[in-house]
Amino acid sequence: MFMKANGKKLYEEVAGQIKHLIETKQLNSGDMLPSEEEMSKSIGVGRSTIREALRSLELIGLVETKRGRGTFVKTADVKAFNDILLDSIKLLDVDSYHVYEIDRLLEPNAARLLAQRAKDEHIEMLESILQKMDESLKSGGSGEVESLAFHKAIFSALDNPFLDIIFDLTKNVHQKDRKAIFNVTDRARKTYEEHYKIFEAIKSRDGAKAYRYMEKHLTKVGDVYDKIFSFKYSGEIDREEE
Amino acid sequence: MFMKANGKKLYEEVAGQIKHLIETKQLNSGDMLPSEEEMSKSIGVGRSTIREALRSLELIGLVETKRGRGTFVKTADVKAFNDILLDSIKLLDVDSYHVYEIDRLLEPNAARLLAQRAKDEHIEMLESILQKMDESLKSGGSGEVESLAFHKAIFSALDNPFLDIIFDLTKNVHQKDRKAIFNVTDRARKTYEEHYKIFEAIKSRDGAKAYRYMEKHLTKVGDVYDKIFSFKYSGEIDREEE
DNA sequence: TCCTATAACCTGTCTGACAAGCAGACAAGT
DNA sequence: ACTTGTCTGCTTGTCAGACAGGTTATAGGA
Incomplete structure (x- = not known):
């Protein structure tokens, strides 16, 4: 609720934390993340912040959110990676x-x-x-x-x-x-x-x-x-x- | 307010629209996007939806949001592209x-x-x-x-x-x-x-x-x-x- | 002219609310 | 025993409103 000051936006911080959990295998492929509300409470940030964090993780193919079910850790496959890449390279x-x-x-x-x-x-x-x-x-x-x-x-x-x-x-x-x-x-x-x-x-x-x-x-x-x-x-x- | 059925999420739709504007050069590098509230009204979706769309565009380096100022179309330079890439490839x-x-x-x-x-x-x-x-x-x-x-x-x-x-x-x-x-x-x-x-x-x-x-x-x-x-x-x- | 206070905008974040999708439990009917 | 329908609780999707805290331009005073 307070440790910022580094200029980073809150949702980036949160996204980083989740990403870290996945990188260090504390969360494994297929695992379900806590619900948005739960994370919101346990981390101490608003649900919208959690959502923005999840959106960015979803975009890089790290997690997958299914309506009515929850958010799951996804296998970061080459294909997903490729899609993002192709998407952005057009602009170069x-x-x-x-x-x-x-x-x-x-x-x-x-x-x-x-x-x-x-x-x-x-x-x-x-x-x-x-x-x-x-x-x-x-x-x-x-x-x-x-x-x-x-x-x-x-x-x-x-x-x-x-x-x-x-x-x-x-x-x-x-x-x-x-x-x-x-x-x-x-x-x-x-x-x-x-x-x-x-x-x-x-x-x-x-x-x-x-x-x-x-x-x-x-x-x-x-x-x-x-x-x-x-x-x-x-x-x-x-x-x-x- | 109702025409979906395609399974696409609203914010994805919005992100796509904005992306299209940039790809077709209707919005040029450096241009400022309308404010979140303005877009929210003109497109007819909530501000949070706009924000989630912007987050995903920001992640792929298409736009840059500056607090207190607005969201701007970013010059898609190789370096930024590279950063994104390096960030995601670690997960592979x-x-x-x-x-x-x-x-x-x-x-x-x-x-x-x-x-x-x-x-x-x-x-x-x-x-x-x-x-x-x-x-x-x-x-x-x-x-x-x-x-x-x-x-x-x-x-x-x-x-x-x-x-x-x-x-x-x-x-x-x-x-x-x-x-x-x-x-x-x-x-x-x-x-x-x-x-x-x-x-x-x-x-x-x-x-x-x-x-x-x-x-x-x-x-x-x-x-x-x-x-x-x-x-x-x-x-x-x-x-x-x- | 120069400086400063401030108004007008903007994003960042939180909260509460409701709709809608999903899964499992359970009961009713076959 | 098996199917089917309904109910319920959980979860995401989206919205509206509020306030805090940057940023910028400008009006007004020195």
């Missing part, structure tokens, strides 16, 4: 080029690593994605979704939640530009071919080759980027590449 | 190995890229960090801070805010393990030497060499990881490497 004006650069740094090595440790199921997954892309292209589709899925599958197969986060992060940012790329003549078909080569390298467990083909693929994509950007700035566009 | 139990893997995938290429485009100031920066580490080690320090700074400097020099985010993300997670690594005999001194080689490669603009040395360095670090982990699980520790 990250240059699309920066995102491309991350891909450029990361994906070749990711492909190599996957080539070294891919299981059969991963290979099958990639193959089925490629097949879908082929079908999509043949039936007049853009193939964009499948292309994205291919890259995502490589990351997912590595079974590293962090990679998934980074992927979603980057994907989300250059969504617009990705569309633009697929509008360039023949890019979709060539993407398919490049993907296929990467796939073959992974399937034959040839890490070095996977790395090289991924790098080549990204270089091509980068070229298209360059053209689109120069189009943006100079008003000219060159539709054919290489 | 990401395996330290996953983070190491990211470094492994990313840093060699980062070193190569920097070798290709480093400016003199970057070189100087790296050199000064190395010098500080040397001094620290000679005077009995752990050199841990400087080691971290070296890696961070490489990312920073690439001038890609995304990389900084990823770096902070990973750094934050395996903070504990990093300490453990530096406790292994001679690891600090060897780290210094390995860093120095990377530095020389970057200085001489030799991308391939920078890549290789960084990879070697990380492999060594990985070996230590393995030992520490096996220590954790088997109760044995091996203090000397190679």
